[in-house]
Amino acid sequence: MVMVNLILILLLGGVLAMLSERLGVNVPRRVALAVVLVDLGYLLSELAGMPALTQLQAPMPDDPSTWLMHFQAQWIPAFGISIELALDGISLLMVLLTLVLGAIAVSASWTDVIVKRGFFEANLLWTLAGVLGVFMALDLFLFFLFWEVMLIPMYFMIAIWGHENRGYAAMKFFIFTQASGLLMLVATLVLVAVNHSATGQWSFSYFDLLNTPMAEQTAHWLMLGFFIAFVVKLPAFPFHTWLPDAHTQAPTAGSVILAGILLKTGAYGLIRFAVPLFPEAALNFSFTAMALGAAGVVYGAVLAFAQTDFKRLVAYSSVSHMGFVLLGVYAWNELALQGAVMQMVAHGFSTAALFMIAGSLQERLHTRDMREMGGLWQQMPRMGAVAMFFVVASLGLPGLGNFVAEFLVLLGLFQVNPWMTAVAALGLITGAIYSLILMQRSFQGEISATLSSKLEGHGLADFAGREMVTMMVMMVALIGLGLYPQPVLDMAKPVLQSLLELTSAEMTP
Amino acid sequence: MAEMVWLVPLIPLLSSVMLMLCSANLPRLLIGLLGVGSVGAAALLTLSIGMDFLADPEPFQLTLWTWMQVSNFSPGIAFYFDGLTLVMMSVITGVGFLIHLFSTEFMEEDASYARYFAYLNMFVAAMLILVMADNLLLLYLGWEGVGVCSYLLVGFWYQNSANGQAARKAFVVTRIGDTAMALGLLLLFTELGTLDIQSMMAVANQQWQVGDTVPLIACLLLLGGAVGKSAQLPLHTWLPDAMAGPTPVSALIHAATMVTAGVYLIARTHDLFLLAPISMMVVALVGLATSLMAAFTALMQSDIKRILAYSTISQIGYMFLALGVGAWAAGIFHLMTHAFFKALLFLGSGAIIHYLHHEHDIFKMGGLRTKMPVTFWSFMIGSAALAALPMTSGFFSKDQILLQAYMMPGAGPWLWLGGLLGALLTAIYSFRLVFVVFFGEAKTEPDGDTGWRMAVPLVMLCGLAMIGGYFIIPVADVFPAVSGEHPAHWVEYVSISVPLIGLLLAYLIFHSRQINMDTLVNSSVGQLLRRFWFGGWGIDWLYDRVFVRPYYLLSGLMKNEPIDAIYGLIVAVNQTFNHWLAEAQTGQMRWYILSMVFGLIVLLTLALQIPLEAL
């Protein structure tokens, strides 16, 4: 019931936020922040009664009671569809990340949303609700439902509150995700039908669908259906082209949620569904998947370097970073998987922060074009220092979370395919190139002529209290992840080990 | 005392964090005290730990916590302390302290005083972690940490885009090496199952035979990291540009400490290199080639800091040569003495630059001997040590390197000969600098000589550069003993006399002008060589054409997302169909009815094909 409540709080909170606009234009954002914090607090208070998170039991696929939380209620019994939610270490990590970044996203949009604030905060909360559902649903039909739920409010956020080219970006985002979601739905239905013909039972439950016996060809095509759905979301090369547009055009909070959380649903789907449901097919496919990952790492980095739009550059850096996740998942050993999970968390913070900086710049300068920036450090030393921190985090400085993630992925990958590792390691170099050029073009160098004429001698407001607190939270999180990642690793460990066990049993008949 | 060793990097780190967090609110005096004091405290702590260690030289290991633990991969935040660590820590904290002190005067008028010390302290902390790390991953943390600090400090005056360019170049070029090194780490862990340096070397000795391929690959990858950080061929191009940073930074990072990290890395993992003799030979050849290339280039430069930068590259080449011939202790010894005299030279040049209104061109200086006596004597002593004149610190270390190179079986004498040529060139370019800047007629008027905060470090370093050669570094237990016949006496005599010949040549060419080089220089071949050497053998030019421009071109071409064109094709096809179908919408009733009827007829005909039984 806890999990249902978590989602309901956000859904109803969204309605509340929308209604609260009548009390005053500034009320919705406070309501939204309160709702997310209440949700987070509720989850933490419930966790307090649970066994220590660092010593979780391995969640057994055939025994729901070994999971941290499990909830099941009838929904459409005729087709074996139920409301089945469950929480294990990885889901919990993702849920916590969602709620923390959700709060940060509300803070990020504190001042930059001007019209329809109530509806904005409502969409934000509904997206979060959908994401929580995705991370917790174990019924494939319910999973698909939540997959759509998180999509539509996001579409509105981009289409209504986005920047100059929002219509195009929102439509592109919608079509890509919707088309890939359709593939997933078809694959799910076929999988259920195959399972039905094998067992005579209709069931959409994850536990029942694992170990569905099927022909190699069938497994291959079904796996591809899930794979494409998830890598479009991830996004992996060459399905990434919606991302630069959507991220660039979305309002700051939208970018934070998109980059910080929504992309992770793709990675989560790969780890939870695409590989375990079809272990053999996934193994046969792993080389292609890793090649796509490595291509994404390098391709994203090269394109990031060419961009002149601050947000677009960060968006391409996400493509590059998510390439590591894909590599980690398909290397499919404990080191690489831990790296992938770590990357999901660390990238959530580092990229969210960079998008917030981009949002702050947009708010102050009314442009994202780096050709019109330059020398901003002098104007805003605090923002410059913060940006420097997240830039070096994103290029993988040891001691910060992203490094742990990338190194573990590479370490795991090396044991599978050293040459692929060498290609992916190019990402470390190209990553440095685009990260530093971002710093150079915006914060260092001399102030551009356009900007100085625009400012007419006025200074720019540096980061103030609220912004610094938000940034500090993320900085502390990244340093913590970088120097003592063990809590996160421990939370994911039993899940990953049981997944590895499950698939290795399948792979060696 | 030994268990306090973790405090040594922590103190500068905390000071750095404090300076960053409350930079705006601190008075300058406090900033200076914090910045210099923290390094001073680290130096004192190192001293007392070192005393304890020398009394009882037993290496020890200290684990603070397990960094991460994933399957069998469990590197710790752990330190390892032995004689080599002690030498490195002493150099870093000792020379670091003097340079911090010097900086308080050099940076006095800079607006970002606190930011400067924050970076510099962070650098010291990262460098200490690098040399104290007990496993290669933590070493890599320090390694990248110093890289970032170097980036921040080279681009310290960020308003000038050229500085930012130099800083980025420094970071990216070293990052190329670092990536090779990271791959080496991956290989070593995959093969040996640990990154803990001591146990890794033990396992390697059991698991591998001398001459195996895997250790060769691993060593070459590690060497990639080392040549990047230590500015050796082919990744040396960043160091001359890195001189864009404040001069004390050049002294600390780009002369005394960070650039020698590659030497430290190879020395630290010497057991691996011993398993791969080919990699040792590569190290030696890279060192020798770099040292000669950089020496020729230094001879042609006119920017005082660039001369010193190329000289640093050249001297690190000597250290690599030493490592390559297995003269581990000699290499580390030269690392230490080089830290003394090169820091001295850089600080001296910093003083000149500071009091000469940021003049870098040596040909616009001259006659400074009487006007800046402290600086003059610093330069004299520093150059003497650099040129390895007898009884200076550089003499002892370089002499050891040359002798042991000669002793190497096989290629030894040839390496020795190359080293001698380098020594000759070193003497010529270092005294060229002295004669041009301090003798001759005065061309500019300095604002005075150094204040006490500059003078004290200079004098201290002068002392170290003189007597540093008599220090005995406690690394006998770390490295295997040197074997081989002591060469004949004439080898030693030649080694001693070559720098003196160089000094004499420099005197005759640049001071008394008894040898006139003008005809040679002005001949067409001379001009060509001059330009070639001045431009650093065209390597920068080559890289620019082969790597930098194609990368810009490639990313520029792809800027607008070629993949999107494929999706654009799908959209175009859909739009075409849409267009066609829209054409059918004529608005004419009869046209609709006609098409409906035909459609019905077609459907009916098809339906009639189905046999009745099938229904």
Added chain:
Amino acid sequence: MEGLNIPLNHILLVSSLLFSIGMLGLMIRRNIIFILMSLEVMLNAAALAFVAAGAHWGQPDGQIIFMLILSIAAAEVAVGLGLVLQVQRRFKTLDMDSANRMRG
């Protein structure tokens, strides 16, 4: 069941002839009145087929459907004539081709 016994085939033939005539009219006439008339013919052709089939099988369904078709035809004529008036008023003609533009 006394009286005239016309074979079903004949009736269906007539009905399809009527239907074809109506359809042809629908396709070639431009005058909206004629179009409506053609529609009526087609409806009645269908109705005739229903009645005949009902009689043939001895079922009441055919006549029920005939009643339904009658009422549909009446309703259709009512709407159709309304349209005729509108078209006449707007375009001053009864030519359907003149009303080929949609104005949303």
